[in-house]
Amino acid sequence: MKTTALFLALATATSPALAQDAAQAPWNRSVPASHLDRVYAAEQFSNTVSVTDPIDGKLLGVIRLGDPQPANFSPLYKGQVLVHGLGFSPDGKTLAVVSIGSNSVTFIDTATNSVKHTTYVGRSPHEAFFTPDGKEVWVTVRGEDYISVLDPATYEETARLKTPGGPGMTIFSPDGKYGYVCSSFNPELVVFDVASHSIVGRVAQPSSFCPNIAATPDGKQVWYTLKDIGKTVVIDAKAPFATLKVIETGPITNHVNFARTAKGLFAYVTVGGLGEVQVFRTDNYEKVATIPVGRLPHGVWPSGDGRRIFVGLENDDGLAIIDTVTNRLVGTVPIGQAPQAIGYVANAVPQGDGLQNLQPLGVSGQTTKLALGMGGKAVTSVTLFDQGLIQILQASVTGLMPKHPYQLVLAANADGTGEVEPLANFTTNPAGSAIVNATGPIRQVVQADAPSSRRWLAIREGTANAPGMLVQVQQP
The missing domain is CATH 2.130.10.10 (YVTN repeat-like/Quinoprotein amine dehydrogenase)
Structure with a gap:
């Protein structure tokens, strides 16, 4: 408004x-x-x-x-x-x-x-x-x-x-x-x-x-x-x-x-x-x-x-x-x-x-807004702040287990499956939330027209050495 x-x-x-x-x-x-x-x-x-x-x-x-x-x-x-x-x-x-x-x-x-x-x-x-x-x-x-x-x-x-x-x-x-x-x-x-x-x-x-x-x-x-x-x-x-x-x-x-x-x-x-x-x-x-x-x-x-x-x-x-x-x-x-x-x-x-x-x-007025969640319910907001060729990603993560390790990732498929590329590791606070940042040409990847290069944001439990199950995926 x-x-x-x-x-x-x-x-x-x-x-x-x-x-x-x-x-x-x-x-x-x-x-x-x-x-x-x-x-x-x-x-x-x-x-x-x-x-x-x-x-x-x-x-x-x-x-x-x-x-x-x-x-x-x-x-x-x-x-x-x-x-x-x-x-x-x-x-x-x-x-x-x-x-x-x-x-x-x-x-x-x-x-x-x-x-x-x-x-x-x-x-x-x-x-x-x-x-x-x-x-x-x-x-x-x-x-x-x-x-x-x-x-x-x-x-x-x-x-x-x-x-x-x-x-x-x-x-x-x-x-x-x-x-x-x-x-x-x-x-x-x-x-x-x-x-x-x-x-x-x-x-x-x-x-x-x-x-x-x-x-x-x-x-x-x-x-x-x-x-x-x-x-x-x-x-x-x-x-x-x-x-x-x-x-x-x-x-x-x-x-x-x-x-x-x-x-x-x-x-x-x-x-x-x-x-x-x-x-x-x-x-x-x-x-x-x-x-x-x-x-x-x-x-x-x-x-x-x-x-x-x-x-x-x-x-x-x-x-x-x-x-x-x-x-x-x-x-x-x-x-x-x-x-x-x-x-x-x-x-x-x-x-x-x-x-x-x-x-x-x-360029400071250009952003892309996304959301992560499960079953059509969005609980995490994601904004890509345009810096020219790259973007700063900031995710306001909520709805997770308190004091637990997670990864923000790029997944090959819309449901979070397939090859996964980690973007950031984070641990939630006692309220089960976190502010997570990453930098890169992320907008070009998550909005790519070619299916072969398109990726979807997701959150999974664990770390790179011990990855766990997906808990949130990019919502339509």
């Missing part, structure tokens, strides 16, 4: 907006949505940041930070690789974009879409967020065991804050007192006193893979997601930071964020393996809505006035828009490849059309 200029019409109507708290974390301003606002998405296979007008529901263009494969394999390559994380400054003038593969934080001017500076940090950073006073940028260096603190004026690293190995993301309390850091490799969340840079709290995570964390705008709760076991956890935002609730949300639970409507304050959780956003009350944790949005929803962010929720669809190359009054999908905007983090910046372009330095999607 494509959006039209009507889908945000209510945001500019004369009726009063359903405003967010002034302290919406972090710092969405409580103003009606306008053409001055922008929605940004960090896209890891096209190495772009897409820029969307939230009123028209229109992609204005992309900020190209890197090249597709195989150009980015060159030893002389200077661009960014795996554009993934996205934060923004309290004044809305600067984006901080994290590229995992090139270990970088790129600072972008929102008014002109121009790169102001790129800072290189430690191995595999994940997310970068400004402190509420705008004086520091905290970068979780997930491939190591620390937060890299950057000065946003000089772009230099000023400190390293030791954490449990694999810090996943930092979010700050609305008053700027605390920084909450969940872990992607260890089952422990730590809380920092921002002023002193010291750890003042430790909270046990039910599992070790937290990709995302968010603070409620009233400063009372912190919600974080656990991608490996498909759960969302709520803790008290104040010491001793007690765990308040563990919610079963589903396989590949990705991100969480909040919006306030006339009915209260609600949490929106993206559940990638189910292709949906689940909506919960923050007072009694009741699930009030389940919203189908598309394939592998990932990042999520509210508009400044709380009327809309924007969701990145990782395997649909789309930006889904949810009306928070009705909790219905009202549109989807085509954007770049495999969107990850999402950010909504109110008044990002205070004057002018904001089109400077934007480029068209080009």
Whole structure:
């Protein structure tokens, strides 16, 4: 479903907006949505940041930070690789974009879409967020065991804050007192006193893979997601930071964020393996809505006035828009490849059309979508992201046994039989799901006209040394 200029019409109507708290974390301003606002998405296979007008529901263009494969394999390559994380400054003038593969934080001017500076940090950073006073940028260096603190004026690293190995993301309390850091490799969340840079709290995570964390705008709760076991956890935002609730949300639970409507304050959780956003009350944790949005929803962010929720669809190359009054999908905007983090910046372009330095999607807008399953029931979504002569394959695998070895393969016959060529080995997480990647001229093979060269995607149990039975095959 494509959006039209009507889908945000209510945001500019004369009726009063359903405003967010002034302290919406972090710092969405409580103003009606306008053409001055922008929605940004960090896209890891096209190495772009897409820029969307939230009123028209229109992609204005992309900020190209890197090249597709195989150009980015060159030893002389200077661009960014795996554009993934996205934060923004309290004044809305600067984006901080994290590229995992090139270990970088790129600072972008929102008014002109121009790169102001790129800072290189430690191995595999994940997310970068400004402190509420705008004086520091905290970068979780997930491939190591620390937060890299950057000065946003000089772009230099000023400190390293030791954490449990694999810090996943930092979010700050609305008053700027605390920084909450969940872990992607260890089952422990730590809380920092921002002023002193010291750890003042430790909270046990039910599992070790937290990709995302968010603070409620009233400063009372912190919600974080656990991608490996498909759960969302709520803790008290104040010491001793007690765990308040563990919610079963589903396989590949990705991100969480909040919006306030006339009915209260609600949490929106993206559940990638189910292709949906689940909506919960923050007072009694009741699930009030389940919203189908598309394939592998990932990042999520509210508009400044709380009327809309924007969701990145990782395997649909789309930006889904949810009306928070009705909790219905009202549109989807085509954007770049495999969107990850999402950010909504109110008044990002205070004057002018904001089109400077934007480029068209080009080849980044080309994808092929497939599905795997059994008996006509599709449970695994597969997207082939075009990189020119080759594609990056990403499969959002669900419906398998937990913690079990499997192979993604190319089979000679449509039912998965015949000669088999392994593409990737993987082990499912405790929820029986996995994200599986491969690279090659796969589209040409699975869509070949000649029967002799045509192959079909499938999943089988076991490993190359001990292959097992087929469990999922490519569906018509």
